[in-house]
Amino acid sequence: MIENAADPGLYNPAPSRRRFTWPGGKTVAVWVAPNLEYYEIDPPPHPRRKAWARPHPDVVGFSHRDHSNRVSHWRMADVMTKHGFPGSVSLSVALCQHHPEVVADANERGWEFFSHGIYNTRYAYDMAEEQERAIIEDSIATVRAATGQTIRGWLAPALTHTPRTLDLIAEYGLSYTCDLYHDDQVLPVHTRSGRLVSIPYSLEVNDHYGFFVYNMSGRDYADTLIRQFERLAQEPGSVMCIPLHAYLIGQPHRIGPFEQALRHIAADGRAWIATASQIVDAWQELQP
Secondary structure, X not given: OHHXXXXXXXXXXXXXXXXXXEHHHEOEEEEEEEXXXXXXXXXXXXXXXXXXXXXXXXXXXXXXHHHHHXXXXXXXXXXXXXXXXXXXXXXXXXXXXXXXXXXXXXXXXXXXXXXXXXXXXXXXXXXXXXXHHHHHHHHHHHHHHHHOOOOOEEOOHHHOOOOOHHHHHXXXXXXXXXXXXXXXXXXXXXXXXXXXXXXXXXXXXXXXXXXXXXXXXXXXXXXXXXXXXXXXXXXXXXXXXXXXXXXXXXOHHHHHHHHHHHHHHHHHOOEEEOOHHXXXXXXXXXXX
C-alpha cells in the first residue's frame, strides 16, 4: 500500500546507509525512461480530473502529443541508441494496437517495457479493485503478445493511484514501481505479499516538468541533466533516471542539447548505463 511505503521500520536515512558501487565499479546507475503514450482525443470524463484543458475533442492537445508517434520517437530513439542508452519504456499499452510500429521499433532496439496503464487519459482515482486488476492483467497480456516480454515494472497512468496499487502489482509478480519519488536509491517497499522495490523515477528532471512547469529551454534542460549526473556520481549507489516524452525532447530545437547531455554522461566513466530491470537485479544481488 502506498501509505505503508514510508513505514518507520523501513526508514533508513542516507547518512546511515552502506555505500556500494554498481557493476564495473560505477558510482551511479543511469536509466532512461521514454514514455511511449497514447492520449484519447475524446476520453470518457472523470469526475476528479479533466483529461484536457480544452473541451473535448481537444485537437490541439491530441495532435501535439501525436508528434511522438509520427516523428519524434525515432529522433529521440536514434540519439539514445547512438550513445549507448537503452530505453526502459513507460508504455501506454493501448499503443500496441494504435501504433504497433512504435512499439516494434523500441522492441527491435532491445528496450525494456513496463506498464503506464492502458491510456494516459484514464485515471485510477476511485477505481474498484476488479477494474484495477483487469488493467494489470491486460497490461501483462498485451505487452507479452506484442513484444514477447513480461513486464516487471509499473508507473501509474497519469501518476494516479488507489491505496491498493502497490499491493496489487506486487501480488501479480511485478518487481519494481516508479511511483515513489522519495529517494535517489533503490529501496524495498512494504506490501501485503510479493517482493517489490522502488526505483528512482524523477519529476525534477522529467522533460515534462522541465518544459511545462519550469519553462526551461532545451539548453537549460540539458544543463540540468548534466548537473544532476555530476552530483549523483559523487554518491556511490545512487540512481539517475531521465524520464522523456518524445513530443517534447524530440523536437528539432531540443534534440541537439539533449544529445550533448547524453554524450557527456556516456563519456564520463562513472555511469553504469542500464535498464530498470538490470538496476533492480543488481541491487538485489548486492543486498546482504
